[in-house]
Amino acid sequence: MKTALVIFGGVSSEHDVSTVSACSVIKNIPTDKYNVIMLGITKDGRWLKFSGDVDLLPDDKWVDDKSCVPAIISPDSSCHGLLVMENNNFKAIHIDVVFPVLHGKNGEDGTIQGLLQLAQIPFVGCDSVSSGVCMDKALTNAMADIAGIPQAKWLGITDYDYSKNEEEFLNKAESYLGFPIFVKPANAGSSVGVGKAKDKKSLVECIKNAFDCDYKIVLEECIDGTEVECAVLGNEEPIASTVGEIVPCNEFYDYQAKYVGDSGLHIPARIGEDKIEQVRAAAKKAYKALGCSGLARVDFFVRKSDGAVLLNEPNTIPGFTSISMYPKLFEASSIPYGELLDKLFTYAIEKWEK
Numbered sequence: 001m002k003t004a005l006v007i008f009g010g011v012s013s014e015h016d017v018s019t020v021s022a023c024s025v026i027k028n029i030p031t032d033k034y035n036v037i038m039l040g041i042t043k044d045g046r047w048l049k050f051s052g053d054v055d056l057l058p059d060d061k062w063v064d065d066k067s068c069v070p071a072i073i074s075p076d077s078s079c080h081g082l083l084v085m086e087n088n089n090f091k092a093i094h095i096d097v098v099f100p101v102l103h104g105k106n107g108e109d110g111t112i113q114g115l116l117q118l119a120q121i122p123f124v125g126c127d128s129v130s131s132g133v134c135m136d137k138a139l140t141n142a143m144a145d146i147a148g149i150p151q152a153k154w155l156g157i158t159d160y161d162y163s164k165n166e167e168e169f170l171n172k173a174e175s176y177l178g179f180p181i182f183v184k185p186a187n188a189g190s191s192v193g194v195g196k197a198k199d200k201k202s203l204v205e206c207i208k209n210a211f212d213c214d215y216k217i218v219l220e221e222c223i224d225g226t227e228v229e230c231a232v233l234g235n236e237e238p239i240a241s242t243v244g245e246i247v248p249c250n251e252f253y254d255y256q257a258k259y260v261g262d263s264g265l266h267i268p269a270r271i272g273e274d275k276i277e278q279v280r281a282a283a284k285k286a287y288k289a290l291g292c293s294g295l296a297r298v299d300f301f302v303r304k305s306d307g308a309v310l311l312n313e314p315n316t317i318p319g320f321t322s323i324s325m326y327p328k329l330f331e332a333s334s335i336p337y338g339e340l341l342d343k344l345f346t347y348a349i350e351k352w353e354k
Contacts (some may be wrong), residue, residue: 002096004034004345005082007112008057009041012104013192013213016059021320022101023057024327028337034345037093039071039082041102047072049084073098077120097345098123101320105187108317109135122352124344126316130291134314137186137218140290144311147289149282151311152301153177153221156186159211170200173219180222183207185214196222223310225301228269230283231318231329233343235293235351240280241329245269265325267332271302275309282309290314294347297326 006029008022009015022038029036038050042063049071056062070085074092081095098121100112110132116123126134133139138156145151155173162169173181183206185193193213195206210217227248231241247264268276283298290296297318301310318326330340 001035003037004029005037005039005095005098007039007100007102010102010107011043011045012106013188014103015043017319018101018103019057023054024322025101025320026054029341030338033342073115073119075115075118080121095121097348103317109187122348124348125294126292131316134290134316135187137184137313138216140313143290149286149311150308152223155219158216174200177219177221182220182222183210184218185210186216186218188213223301223303225303226271228279228302229297229299229325230279231297231326232283232287233295235347238284238287240283241333243269243276243279244325244329267328275302278309286311286314293351295344
């Protein structure tokens with residue numbers, strides 16, 4: 001039996017989503033194959049090994065549990081695991097594989113992946129380089145352009161450059177992208193800080209809000225189309241799930257619509273079989289072009305005017321809650337949740353052994 005470490009929480013705006021995702025993951029890991037250890041990261045950055053009831057994870061009820069003890073992942077590869085504080089001494093626990101169920105900054109951006117690579121511990125998902133590229137929307141868009149992957153027109157800018165050329169940039173955005181314009185922090189997930197500007201005045205406000213979340217932002221033209229998502233699994237020869245369709249309950253698929261509201265999901269997407277296959281092929285192409293491995297959910301728009309499949313964004317640690325699209329898509333593709341997790345751990349270990 002292998003020992004699997006599940007890391008959850010984290011110092012990011014998506015901390016709460018992570019705890020819910022991790023709760024679902026832990027409950028579905030095959031117990032006949034894996035001994036599960038839980039490592040939580042509090043909102044203020046404390047690392048705690050938690051061995052209490054997994055149902056305490058949502059709403060951070062786990063933080064004050066008596067089972068919590070300080071613990072860290074050692075970057076020393078000879079340790080190959082977790083250092084846990086017991087009786088004023090550190091005890092080493094060997095870890096075979098890690099699932100960093102961490103969304104957003106400090107978890108999906110390559111930081112935790114870099115630590116695990118230093119520690120030489122296999123982990124689920126993309127490596128540090130691919131994670132960083134896919135987390136940064138400006139880098140993702142630039143790579144997609146280079147790889148010839150169709151996407152919406154876009155512009156990127158830092159807060160420094162914007163402060164120096166505000167009026168020039170606003171005019172460029174209006175003339176090149178046209179209204180409405182989506183404004184996004186370059187390095188935030190779950191649509192945190194995303195705004196939709198309908199005119200120049202609201203564009204200024206959306207840009208300000210996005211810069212509150214990140215020093216770099218991306219502006220994109222508004223695509224009138226169907227929002228679809230495809231789950232991808234594997235390393236050198238990835239497989240793509242069927243395609244799901246999002247029907248936002250709000251004006252667009254923001255944080256509220258994703259986790260609080262009553263957005264609609266259709267699996268398979270209502271775009272026809274030929275278009276589903278086109279999206280699946282595009283998802284695998286983007287996955288490989290961006291250097292992904294293990295897993296990713298790749299999101300697209302299917303434009304209504306001409307049926308064009310346009311890349312929206314990749315998500316290297318997609319949601320794993322009970323309502324999340326990634327496990328639902330593979331369940332609809334005949335890979336149930338527990339089997340999916342086993343495959344993810346297997347791919348992680350196989351990648352490291354090569």
